[in-house]
Amino acid sequence: MIDLRLLRSDPERVRASQRIRGEDPALVDDLLAADERRRAAVSAADGLRAEQKTISKQVPRATGEQREELLRRAKGLSDDVRAAEVEQAAADEAVRTLHRSIPNVVADGVPPGGEDDSVVIETVGTVRDYPEPVRDHVEMAELHRAIDIERGAKVSGARFYFLTGLGAQLELALVNLAMAKAAEHGLTQMIVPALVKPEAMEGTGFLGAHAAEVYKVDADDLYLVGTSEVALAAYHSEEILDLSAGPRRYAGFSPCFRREAGSYGKDTKGVFRVHWFDKVEMFSFCRPEDAAAEHQRLLGWEKEFLTSLELPFQVVDIAAGDLGSSAVRKYDCEAWFPSQQRYRELTSTSNCETFQARRLNVRYRDDAGRTQVAATLNGTLCAITRTIACLLEVHQQPDGSLHVPAALRPWLGGAEVLEPA
RNA sequence: GGUGGAGUCGCCUAGUGGCCGAGGGCGCACGCCUCGAAAGCGUGUGAGGUGAAAGCCUCCGUGGGUUCAAAUCCCACCUCCACCGCCA
Numbered sequence: 001m002i003d004l005r006l007l008r009s010d011p012e013r014v015r016a017s018q019r020i021r022g023e024d025p026a027l028v029d030d031l032l033a034a035d036e037r038r039r040a041a042v043s044a045a046d047g048l049r050a051e052q053k054t055i056s057k058q059v060p061r062a063t064g065e066q067r068e069e070l071l072r073r074a075k076g077l078s079d080d081v082r083a084a085e086v087e088q089a090a091a092d093e094a095v096r097t098l099h100r101s102i103p104n105v106v107a108d109g110v111p112p113g114g115e116d117d118s119v120v121i122e123t124v125g126t127v128r129d130y131p132e133p134v135r136d137h138v139e140m141a142e143l144h145r146a147i148d149i150e151r152g153a154k155v156s157g158a159r160f161y162f163l164t165g166l167g168a169q170l171e172l173a174l175v176n177l178a179m180a181k182a183a184e185h186g187l188t189q190m191i192v193p194a195l196v197k198p199e200a201m202e203g204t205g206f207l208g209a210h211a212a213e214v215y216k217v218d219a220d221d222l223y224l225v226g227t228s229e230v231a232l233a234a235y236h237s238e239e240i241l242d243l244s245a246g247p248r249r250y251a252g253f254s255p256c257f258r259r260e261a262g263s264y265g266k267d268t269k270g271v272f273r274v275h276w277f278d279k280v281e282m283f284s285f286c287r288p289e290d291a292a293a294e295h296q297r298l299l300g301w302e303k304e305f306l307t308s309l310e311l312p313f314q315v316v317d318i319a320a321g322d323l324g325s326s327a328v329r330k331y332d333c334e335a336w337f338p339s340q341q342r343y344r345e346l347t348s349t350s351n352c353e354t355f356q357a358r359r360l361n362v363r364y365r366d367d368a369g370r371t372q373v374a375a376t377l378n379g380t381l382c383a384i385t386r387t388i389a390c391l392l393e394v395h396q397q398p399d400g401s402l403h404v405p406a407a408l409r410p411w412l413g414g415a416e417v418l419e420p421a
Numbered sequence: 422g423g424u425g426g427a428g429u430c431g432c433c434u435a436g437u438g439g440c441c442g443a444g445g446g447c448g449c450a451c452g453c454c455u456c457g458a459a460a461g462c463g464u465g466u467g468a469g470g471u472g473a474a475a476g477c478c479u480c481c482g483u484g485g486g487u488u489c490a491a492a493u494c495c496c497a498c499c500u501c502c503a504c505c506g507c508c509a
Binding site (some may be wrong): 071 | 439440468469470471477478479488489490
């Protein structure tokens with residue numbers, strides 16, 4: 001949710017953000033009006049409650065006629081309070097509905113436009129030549145018996161797979177490397193629940209426009225997370241954090257489940273887009289004034305990780321229309337897939353500012369001792385399955401063998417090259 | 422899944438309808454004392470909304486209800502603990 005104080009003091013800023021996102025700016029005025037109505041309702045109810053309290057306190061001391069009179073007045077007030085509270089509840093609900101429907105206020109400098117308007121801000125590494133035949137990750141996976149897609153479909157359906165042999169080893173190697181890097185950077189390693197309550201899902205903004213993306217377990221009113229961001233964000237919900245020593249940083253490992261609704265026919269080959277994969281995700285709670293710098297820090301760690309895997313990639317500044325409801329800014333790292341002859345998303349980092357923390361009620365104490373809403377940021381360290389696909393393609397050798405980046409060797413028995421199985 | 426017990430301001434705890442938004446202890450902060458510390462003494466010490474401030478309002482697991490009035494009575498739910506059943 002956006003900051004209502006910002007809305008009151010600078011509604012034009014919020015309207016402008018709505019426009020650049022391609023959302024309806026009129027909602028801003030609806031929210032302002034609803035907010036005004038709520039404030040009036042609250043103040044009316046407060047006044048009545050105060051009066052009722054005063055009279056109620058006089059009742060036990062009064063006797064006879066006087067007592068009867070007091071009780072009569074109190075009874076009337078009681079009805080008034082009830083009515084005022086009904087109005088207040090309705091006004092609250094109206095504000096909440098509108099408040100939730102307005103996405104975060106985009107940061108200055110975010111490229112305007114939609115999916116195709118994102119801006120490449122940096123390219124890292126060089127794409128080498130791939131002599132024929134260039135194999136895609138499916139062919140490489142078959143050659144190395146690393147991924148069993150057919151049996152994944154047999155057992156679980158389309159977009160499922162088994163990691164077998166080398167594939168399984170690669171996953172464990174990547175998880176170990178990512179977690180080790182995370183610890184090196186001072187993040188707390190976490191293994192987090194993949195099933196969460198509706199509040200956690202709602203609080204992180206995943207039940208808005210993308211609700212259809214999410215698996216729900218109806219019998220228990222739980223959701224399967226699409227990223228450990230959900231559990232990590234909700235980890236400190238309803239808490240007041242001590243951020244005086246700097247941001248609180250976590251690296252969470254969990255499976256991720258995505259329905260991929262509306263992506264039929266998109267990336268159907270192999271394991272590039274799947275319903276389930278494992279991921280190591282970074283998450284940070286910090287002061288809002290530190291959020292932009294923290295965002296750069298997370299991006300830096302993502303770049304370092306991809307570089308250590310010797311994957312050429314580019315960094316993209318995501319355009320406003322493609323940000324998602326929670327983020328004020330988002331950078332994706334897209335790595336080169338030789339079979340597709342283009343860069344594809346491997347990691348993504350978002351600065352959500354106070355949007356999630358306000359919903360989840362995560363706060364900290366400022367220097368003056370006042371509680372303030374914290375900022376949250378998230379970033380992919382390693383989305384395992386897609387990274388495996390990328391490694392298989394990028395590091396293929398003409399003879400079908402696989403070059404192993406030095407960083408992964410400690411977890412793969414020291415091998416520099418892996419021959420087909 | 423079954424049965425029983427419990428959820429009060431960081432922690433422990435008092436509180437069975439009105440002077441209780443809430444007493445005590447611990448902890449913590451500040452002050453006094455001290456060369457310094459400990460002990461002792463004093464003062465303060467939950468959160469949210471609104472307001473320039475004083476203040477006012479809300480919150481005793483959550484949500485309903487009864488009542489002029491609810492931490493206190495009633496209902497539902499959640500969580501935790503214990504035992505039983507089942508299980509990695």
